[in-house]
Amino acid sequence: xxxxxxxxxxxxxxxxxxxxxxxxxxxxxxxxxxxxxxxxxxxxxxxxxxxxxxxxxxxxxxxxxxxxxxxxxxxxxxxxxxxxxxxxxxxxxxxxxxxxxxxxxxxxxxxxxxxxxxxxxxxxxxxxxxxxxxxxxxxxxxxxxxxxxxxxxxxxxxxxxxxxxxxxxxxxxxxxxxxxxxxxxxxxxxxxxxxxxxxxxxxxxxxxxxxxxxxxxxxxxxxxxxxxxxxxxxxxxxxxxxxxxxxxxxxxxxxxxxxxxxxxxx
Amino acid sequence: xxxxxxxxxxxxxxxxxxxxxxxxxxxxxxxxxxxxxxxxxxxxxxxxxxxxxxxxxxxxxxxxxxxxxxxxxxxxxxxxxxxxxxxxxxxxxxxxxxxxxxxxxxxxxxxxxxxxxxxxxxxxxxxxxxxxxxxxxxxxxxxxxxxxxxxxxxxxxxxxxxxxxxxxxxxxxxxxxxxxxxxxxxxxxxxxxxxxxxxxxxxxxxxxxxxxxxxxxxxxxxxxxxxxxxxxxxxxxxxxxxxxxxxxxxxxxxxxxxxxxxxxxxxxxxxxxxxxxxxxxxxxxxxxxxxxxxxxxxxxxxxxxxxxxxxxxxxxxxxxxxxxxxxxxxxxxxxxxxxxxxxxxxxxxxxxxxxxxxxxxxxxxxxxxxxxxxxxxxxxxxxxxxxxxxxxxxxxxxxxxxxxx
Numbered sequence: 147x148x149x150x151x152x153x154x155x156x157x158x159x160x161x162x163x164x165x166x167x168x169x170x171x172x173x174x175x176x177x178x179x180x181x182x183x184x185x186x187x188x189x190x191x192x193x194x195x196x197x198x199x200x201x202x203x204x205x206x207x208x209x210x211x212x213x214x215x216x217x218x219x220x221x222x223x224x225x226x227x228x229x230x231x232x233x234x235x236x237x238x239x240x241x242x243x244x245x246x247x248x249x250x251x252x253x254x255x256x257x258x259x260x261x262x263x264x265x266x267x268x269x270x271x272x273x274x275x276x277x278x279x280x281x282x283x284x285x286x287x288x289x290x291x292x293x294x295x296x297x298x299x300x301x302x303x304x305x306x307x308x309x310x311x312x313x314x315x316x317x318x319x320x321x322x323x324x325x326x327x328x329x330x331x332x333x334x335x336x337x338x339x340x341x342x343x344x345x346x347x348x349x350x351x352x353x354x355x356x357x358x359x360x361x362x363x364x365x366x367x368x369x370x371x372x373x374x375x376x377x378x379x380x381x382x383x384x385x386x387x388x389x390x391x392x393x394x395x396x397x398x399x400x401x402x403x404x405x406x407x408x409x410x411x412x
Numbered sequence: 413x414x415x416x417x418x419x420x421x422x423x424x425x426x427x428x429x430x431x432x433x434x435x436x437x438x439x440x441x442x443x444x445x446x447x448x449x450x451x452x453x454x455x456x457x458x459x460x461x462x463x464x465x466x467x468x469x470x471x472x473x474x475x476x477x478x479x480x481x482x483x484x485x486x487x488x489x490x491x492x493x494x495x496x497x498x499x500x501x502x503x504x505x506x507x508x509x510x511x512x513x514x515x516x517x518x519x520x521x522x523x524x525x526x527x528x529x530x531x532x533x534x535x536x537x538x539x540x541x542x543x544x545x546x547x548x549x550x551x552x553x554x555x556x557x558x559x560x561x562x563x564x565x566x567x568x569x570x571x572x573x574x575x576x577x578x579x580x581x582x583x584x585x586x587x588x589x590x591x592x593x594x595x596x597x598x599x600x601x602x603x604x605x606x607x608x609x610x611x612x613x614x615x616x617x618x619x620x621x622x623x624x625x626x627x628x629x630x631x632x633x634x635x636x637x638x639x640x641x642x643x644x645x646x647x648x649x650x651x652x653x654x655x656x657x658x659x660x661x662x663x664x665x666x667x668x669x670x671x672x673x674x675x676x677x678x679x680x681x682x683x684x685x686x687x688x689x690x691x692x693x694x695x696x697x698x699x700x701x702x703x704x705x706x707x708x709x710x711x712x713x714x715x716x717x718x719x720x721x722x723x724x725x726x727x728x729x730x731x732x733x734x735x736x737x738x739x740x741x742x743x744x745x746x747x748x749x750x751x752x753x754x755x756x757x758x759x760x761x762x763x764x765x766x767x768x769x770x771x772x773x774x775x776x777x778x779x780x781x782x783x784x785x786x787x788x789x790x791x792x793x794x795x796x797x798x799x800x801x802x803x804x805x806x807x808x809x810x811x812x813x814x815x816x817x
Contacts, residue, residue: 148645204645261638264646265622265729268752318810325807332796332803341753343583343764343784345792346574348526353504360497364490371486401507 148204149260155197156252162190163225163245187245188229194222194252207266210279211409213394214260221248221255223287227319231291237315243294267409274337278330285326286389289362292319293386296379313375316382324362331359342406350399351407354392361385423487430491433537434499437530441521448532453787456576463572467540471547484544492538499531535575542568559805566798569791577788585766586781588614588737597783608783610741610759617735617768617779622728623647624687624706626662628655629715629722637721647689647725657696658718664690670711677703686711686774689725693718709775727773735765735779750781761785 166187173179198218201209209215225248228241295316302312334355335345346352365381396402441447451459474480482488503525506512512523521528546565549557584597584606595611598604623646628637639660642652651662668685669677677688688705695718704725707713716723734751741759748756750765757763762784769776 265731268730268732271732272753321810322807325803325810328799328803332800335796336793339789340755343755343762343766343782344581344786345789345796348503348508350504353500357497357500357504360493360500364493364497367486367490367493371490396504399505400512401503401505403507404509 148201152197152259153256155193156256159190159194159221160249160252162186162193163249166190167242167245184229187225187241190245191222191225191229191248194218198222205264207264208276208279210275210283211266211270212260212263213397214255214258216279216283216393217251217255219283220287220290221251223284224248224290227287227291231315231319235311235315237311239298240291240295240315243298244291247290247294269341269406270409272337272341274333274340278333278337281326281333282330285323285330286393288319288323288326289386289389292316292323293383295319296382299379300376300383313379316379317369320362320365320382324359324366327359327362331355347406349407350396350401350405351392353401354388354396358385358388358392361388423491425482426485426488426491429488430495430534430537433533434495434530437528437533438520440529442519444529445519447521447524447527448529450527450579451576453580456579460572460576463539464543467543468547471544472551475548480544483540484548485541489538489541489545492534492541495534496531496538499525499534503531535571539568539572542571559802559809561802562798563802563806566795566800566802568795570795570799573788573791573795577786577792580787582783582785584608584783586612586763586783588612588735588779588781590614590617590777590779593740608761610739610761612763612781613738613740614779615736615738615747617733617776618683619733619768619774619776620731621774622731623667624689624728625726626651626653626660626689626691626704627724627726628658628718629724630720631722632720636726647687658721658723659694660691660723662689662691663701669705677705687725687727688714691716691723693723695719709772733765733768735781737763737781739763750779760787 169183224244228244231240299312339345549560586597588594593613639653639655644651666688668682669688686708702716705714706727739746755762755764764782766782767780769778
């Protein structure tokens with residue numbers, strides 16, 4: 147499997163998500179369509195997971211090096227979180243936000259295709275590579291879902307504040323995301339010591355990782371301080387923007403010219 | 413006193429104090445014209461120890477005093493978290509090289525935020541706040557507070573010791589040539605050489621490379637154009653790459669070869685040879701075969717001219733580079749292999765494979781080895797492991813609470 151197959155797979159996944167969501171809407175009247183609608187949505191995600199696995203084999207390294215590669219994982223994992231939340235807590239709306247976000251990230255990859263490149267620079271050849279990046283990826287996925295839930299809460303919560311489940315959903319997603327963010331940060335520091343000689347050098351990516359960690363640390367203390375609920379939702383909804391800067395934006399900042407965290411092909 | 417502070421959950425006073433501290437920091441930075449003068453060992457250790465003791469005494473003895481209670485309150489903590497985030501934001505946007513942003517930025521220390529006064533004062537106040545909260549949760553000890561103690565205490569230790577110990581961190585570069593020994597190292601920040609307590613002898617330096625790439629080079633615009641590849645993803649027999657109107661197919665590939673007397677490439681050992689590829693080229697009506705090679709200091713690169721373009725083969729990026737060294741010091745001689753991500757510890761130092769002569773590439777005789785000594789590392793790592801333990805407990809507690817909702 148190479149990148150030549152990516153547009154077809156990405157399109158198929160997006161069609162599955164859209165068709166499944168549409169079918170789910172129709173199944174409100176015709177309950178017979180309910181099971182197939184879920185089947186189609188999940189198929190969209192499985193297709194992408196299959197592509198990642200095959201691409202991993204073809205690359206002979208984990209496809210976690212470039213931003214485009216991390217977006218692939220993100221697009222596969224975030225709808226999975228949406229489905230799991232519905233399965234576990236019976237909250238249906240989150241998956242639509244998740245699928246929309248995943249489609250958005252797939253579209254970025256379609257618009258800016260990666261180059262097939264097996265090379266994994268020596269600095270990345272470490273046992274820390276997979277745990278550090280995967281922990282961060284899952285953290286970002288959970289915090290994106292938390293942000294989506296917070297936006298939903300803001301708009302529905304302003305109308306009626308009766309739905310407490312929505313509030314606790316965004317809270318627990320953020321809490322889990324923060325735990326993984328912390329692990330990712332510390333793993334990164336331990337790895338940096340092995341690869342670059344020091345655990346913290348205020349490299350732009352490190353600085354932004356610290357800022358985003360502080361942002362969510364701030365959220366947990368707002369909760370501990372029993373600040374207003376809608377304020378907390380706004381805070382969660384907007385905190386994700388800081389994460390996005392840390393993830394993609396850093397590369398475009400003037401401070402990132404000499405960053406050691408740039409693994410994009412020239 | 414209490415009335416003046418108002419409600420302990422209110423942000424009014426804490427936010428004013430945080431803004432004031434940042435402004436005072438910038439004022440000191442502007443007036444003094446330089447960052448915080450740092451303490452060296454053992455003064456920094458006394459400072460951190462004394463500071464911790466002060467917090468423990470203040471936290472226990474004056475627990476009910478409203479000023480101490482305010483210093484350890486969540487709203488102040490939150491305002492300081494935001495101040496730290498905002499100062500880091502400046503440090504994350506402005507290049508931190510001590511030069512960016514012109515004279516005024518330099519005067520306010522914006523291009524060296526993390527060693528400047530505003531950051532120092534905010535961190536100091538933050539450590540007061542964090543430290544007091546840890547003291548209150550630790551005395552009297554309750555098992556239910558363990559997660560809080562580990563996470564917050566670990567953060568306090570990592571932050572305080574990481575910053576205070578930064579002055580004792582030594583990072584030097586040891587340049588060493590193959591077959592030679594060196595015990596002098598370069599100190600980049602101070603641009604001078606220093607004597608090491610041990611010496612490094614370089615037996616062998618070697619590089620492994622990924623497969624080369626075949627690309628079109630446009631000399632007029634100094635531009636490299638990558639082509640569309642077929643089903644074989646990397647250069648080897650059967651590899652095909654095409655551009656508009658031009659295609660190249662690899663008929664034969666020798667990863668390590670040198671030309672014989674007649675100029676025909678022959679396979680040799682990997683240490684000597686360079687990649688050669690026999691390619692069939694189709695450019696418009698033209699069809700012909702030619703050898704490409706990546707070139708080396710001893711062999712001219714084999715390229716093919718196609719109109720205003722050149723078909724060239726670039727060497728692959730480095731896959732691994734390593735130095736076989738012999739270290740000699742007070743503890744005797746020791747052989748070691750240095751590789752990226754695989755440092756070697758020796759007599760309190762850690763040695764890292766850092767770089768090589770990139771212009772010579774695979775033929776580099778020079779290896780750059782970084783030697784690092786960080787006496788504070790065990791304490792900072794202790795903080796990291798406490799954070800991780802507290803974090804794991806936080807995860808567990810969060811999951812359990814979730815089951816209840």
